[in-house]
Amino acid sequence: MENRFTSKLRDFGQYGIFLAFVIICLVLAFSTPKFFTLSNLMNIGTQVSINALLAFGVTFVIITGGIDLSLGSMVAVTGVVAATFAHPDTYPVIIPVFIGLAAGVAFGAFNGLVITKSKVPPFIVTLGTMTIGRGIALILSKGRPVSNLSDTFNFIGGGNVLGIPFPIIILIISFLFCSLLLKKTILGRFMYAVGGNEQAARASGIRVNRVKMWVYTICGLLSAMGGILLTSRITTGQPNAGAGFELDAIAAAIIGGTSTSGGTGTMTGTLIGALLIGVISNSLDLLNVTSYYQQVVMGAIIIGAVVLDSMGKGKN
Amino acid sequence: MIFKSVGRCPTLKYSALSGLFCFAMHDDILHISNLSKSYSGIKALDNVQLSVKRGEVHALMGENGAGKSTLMKILAGLITPDSGKIVLDGEVLKNTSVTDIIKKGISMIHQELLIVPELTVAQNIFLGREKSVTGTKVGWIQEKILTSKATELLGEIDVSIDADIKMKYLSVAQMQMVEIAKAISNDAKVIIMDEPTSAISNKEVDTLFRIIRELKSNGVAIIYISHKMDEIFEIADTITVLRDGKYIETQNASELTNDKLISLMVGRELNSMFPEPAVSTMNRIFEVRNLSRNGKFSNINFTVHAGEIFGIAGLMGAGRTEIARAIYGLDTLDSGKILIDGNLVTIKSPHDAVECGIGFVSEDRxxxxxxxxxxxxxNVTLASLPEHLRGILLSNKSENHAADKMISELKIKSFDRDQKVANLSGGNQQKVVLGKVLLSSPKVIILDEPTRGVDVGAKFEIYKLIRNLAAQGIAIIMISSELPEILGLSDRIMILSKGIQKIILSREEATQELIMKYAVH
Structure with missing residues (x-):
């Protein structure tokens, strides 16, 4: 039986990744003087924002015991869709944003619908919709980048408010929203229950399929936010954008302590996971490490984080 | 019918006559004495003895929890006893692993057959023994040799199953035959069969019994476990009865009657574990009419009043749990009506059931x-979260309050409310589940085996709790395999057999013997 001490130890283990993050930041601050400059930190925040948004979305999904591989394709589809309505002197900026988000919601809801109705594993379903989504993005854009976007639209990914890059503001607001949703709402609690023991959740009166519909839809919405941010930042709707983004997002969630078997995970952990990935690739850039080695390092960190996590669990 | 070799009768392979000779020796092939096994202080087996002769079918009888499965698991090498002696064919077995036991001649046919569905019949029979069976030196499996040997084996028990098809295409009865063939290929001297007829048809039972008789005539001893009385008297030569982990008696089947056997099995005193019943009202809270689910149960009718504990008794597979699951919306009903407070309700999912005021504590905790x-x-607030909303957000304070209330009322032993339920003991986990149901303020609670896997102390607490709930006016439906529990707590008892409602007895009428009598017919 667990006692107070081992419980404290376990709580401490949850912050292990946070500690690792702080230590890495400190080491970097001393080894590369450029690291702790305001402009570099803003730069990291902006770079991290898209991956973090996707990671928040996939965290919900993974907590319910599912997975979503179609994130990257959703980024492309929603980016292309938003860009199509974002040419100068056509519609006010709210229109492309709204249509882009709606496309993400529809895509996510479609994932949820197929998963709950067909009982095919989410891995397979979203593997399929990943390819379908990529195809749709190419069809909608006829395979060409959608460029010439309005300045107001480009502000979303490139502008500043009071010196803070707009993507960072979106990131902070989304984080607060997702944290509240997960920790303080009935839907959030139901996500943990469904991922922890789906049958028991059902027997407790939880409408499991509804919960799943919600998480895939929310995941679609957050992917659309990522898609719009990316399109705005690169000032082009790229049908080939976002390839592989799903893996970075899943990596951030896992590094942050979300278990792929479902039932556990926090938004704070995922945020730190995304920041850690961002900080490390940024510092490797600063240290002039080529991107080839960066990939090796990143892979090792993913495995290392999970090994640390499972060692922490073994102590109980 | 020729068996390759059975037991230590070298001459057996030549004729059935030598099998008779073996049988005539009348020595014990298996002798168990003073066997004991405890789980965290509770004696599952207490000084048990068992003697099985060559070529006999020895039935092992007892209620659920009598110690049959523990004894069988020890024999199969799955668990080690605390003390006692097992002698197989003159050899003392000690600390033997599952594979050793099989090599030495004890094979077990589990109720849940242990097969690999994607492999063929032949591959299943010789699984793990491919090299020795085919005599190959390299790791190259010669499928043809396996198939022909398997066909030979299946021919010996006179069953026509293609040794080359995948196991998953066989019926349960056929899989059982394959398991028996496997046991024979292992030169089994003793074959343990755990509820072998629980999932097969009457015709298949006949085939099984024919094979058992053949095995018998070749000197193989069968230890046969079943709840079905008529079967026992048809096939068994000798019957040993266990009760509460203790050895009670061994008798020739021909000297026993149905009633005598039942009284041997249940013959214990009701102890004072059960609180006094409260007075139930005549206020009908819950009623079902003509409930049926194809192949599981049919035409079930009963009413439960406010403050009443309605017991449902019956053997395993009688349809008790299936009725509970269907009422709660976990399975679909083919027909029938459910009324709560006199109003017809539609329950298509557990969500609907909770909304209607039904709570369910499953046997599958x-x-x-x-x-x-x-x-x-x-966990405890999971089924009643809307009550803890402040606006759209959950109030931590309100949840803490509800959790603390349940922890103190149900005496849940956890060091605080934030402890993971995975780290609690079985009894406390059960209380957590009960707490969850209670917080959803149900009018009716269905309890399926509420004290399974719960230690004696916690059992008593749960009994008191159930009584208190009834006293608060909740209608309680309790399913239990433990007769003393059913008799001690229930105000009325419905007895099921093979999905049919046999009778509803009042508290005064019900006795263990009467319940068993209805349950086995």
């Missing part, structure tokens, strides 16, 4: 009861 990774607090 791990599978359906709780979320292991969530805390005690988050």
């Amino acid at each position: 791990k599978g359906l009861g709780f979320i292991p990774e969530l805390s005690v607090k988050h």
Whole structure:
């Protein structure tokens, strides 16, 4: 039986990744003087924002015991869709944003619908919709980048408010929203229950399929936010954008302590996971490490984080 | 019918006559004495003895929890006894692993057949023994040799199953035959059959019995476990009865009657574990009419009043759990009506059931009861979260309050409300599940085996709790395999047999013998 001490130890283990993050930041601050400059930190925040948004979305999904591989394709589809309505002197900026988000919601809801109705594993379903989504993005854009976007639209990914890059503001607001949703709402609690023991959740009166519909839809919405941010930042709707983004997002969630078997995970952990990935690739850039080695390092960190996590669990 | 070799009768392979000779020796092939096994202080087996002769079918009888399965698991090498002696064919077995036991000649046919569905019949029979069977030196499996040997074996028990098809295409009865063939290929001297007829048809039972008789005539001893009385008297030569982990008696089947056997099995005194019944009202809270689910149960009718504990008794597979699951919306009903407070309700899912005021504590605590990774607090509030909303957000304070209330009322032993339920003991996990149901303020609670896997102390607490709930006016439906529990708590008892409602007895009428009598017919 667990006692107070081992419980404290376990709580401490949850912050292990946070500690690792702080230590890495400190080491970097001393080894590369450029690291702790305001402009570099803003730069990291902006770079991290898209991956973090996707990671928040996939965290919900993974907590319910599912997975979503179609994130990257959703980024492309929603980016292309938003860009199509974002040419100068056509519609006010709210229109492309709204249509882009709606496309993400529809895509996510479609994932949820197929998963709950067909009982095919989410891995397979979203593997399929990943390819379908990529195809749709190419069809909608006829395979060409959608460029010439309005300045107001480009502000979303490139502008500043009071010196803070707009993507960072979106990131902070989304984080607060997702944290509240997960920790303080009935839907959030139901996500943990469904991922922890789906049958028991059902027997407790939880409408499991509804919960799943919600998480895939929310995941679609957050992917659309990522898609719009990316399109705005690169000032082009790229049908080939976002390839592989799903893996970075899943990596951030896992590094942050979300278990792929479902039932556990926090938004704070995922945020730190995304920041850690961002900080490390940024510092490797600063240290002039080529991107080839960066990939090796990143892979090792993913495995290392999970090994640390499972060692922490073994102590109980 | 020729068996390759059975037991230590070298001449057996030449004729059935030598099998008779073996049988005539009348020595014990298996002798168990003073066998004991405890689980955390509770004696599952207490000084048990068992003697099985060559070529006999020895039935092992007892209620659920009598110690049959523990004894069988020890014999199969799955668990080690605390003390006692097992002698197989003159050799003392000690610390033997599952594979050793099989080599030495004890094979077990489990109720849940242990097969690999994607492999062929032949591959299943010789699984793990491919090299020795085919005599090959390299790791290259010669499928043809396996298939022909398997065909030979199946021919010996006179069953026509293609040794080359995948196991998954066979019926349960056929899989059983394959398991028996496997046992023979292992030169089994003793074959243990655990509820072999629980999932096969009457015709298949006949085939099984024919094979058992053949095995018998060749000197193989069968230890046969079943709840079905008529079967026992048809096939068994000798019957040993266990009760509460203790050896009671061994007798020739021909000297026993149905009633005598039942009284041997249940003959214990009711102890004072059960609180006094409260007075139930005549206020009908819950009523079902003509409930049926194809192949599981049919035409079930009963009413439960406010403050009443309605017991449902019956043997395993009688349809008790199936009725509970269907009422709660976990399975679909083919026909029938459910009324709560006199109003017809439609229940298509557990969600509907909870909305209607039904609570369910499943026998499958791990599978359906709780979320292991969530805390005690988050588990108990799971079915009543809307009550803890302040606006659209959950109030931590309100949840804490509800959790603390349940922890103190149900005496849940956890060091605080944030402890994970996975780390609690079975009894406390059960209380958490009960707490969850109670917080959803149900009018009716269905309890399926509420004290399974719960230690004696916690049992008593749960009994008191059930009584208190009834006294608060909740209608309680309790399913239990433990007769003393059913008799001690229920105000009325419905007895099921093979999905049919046999009778509803009042508290005064009901006795263990009467319940068993209805349950086995």
